[in-house]
Amino acid sequence: MDCRAQVSFEYLILATFAIVLAIAAALLLDSLRTVSLSTKADILNYRNKTISSIMG
Helix, strand or coil, X not given: CHHHHXXXXXXXXXXXXXXXXXXXXXXXXXXXXXXXXXXXXXXXXXXXXXXXXXXX
16 A cells, blocks of 8 residues: 555656746747747847838
8 A cells, every 4th residue: 555655756756846847948939939029029120120221
C-alpha cells in the first residue's frame, strides 16, 4: 500500500512540474508575440516614412 502512495505522489509532482512548465512556455510565447508585434509596427512605420520621403 505504501508503494502505491509513493507512485501517486511522484505522479503528482510530475504533473505539477508539467503544468508549471506549460505556464512558463505560454508566458514566454506571449512575451515573444508582444515583441514581434512591436517590431512589426516599427518596421511598417519606417517603411511608410521611407516611401513618403521618396514620393515627396
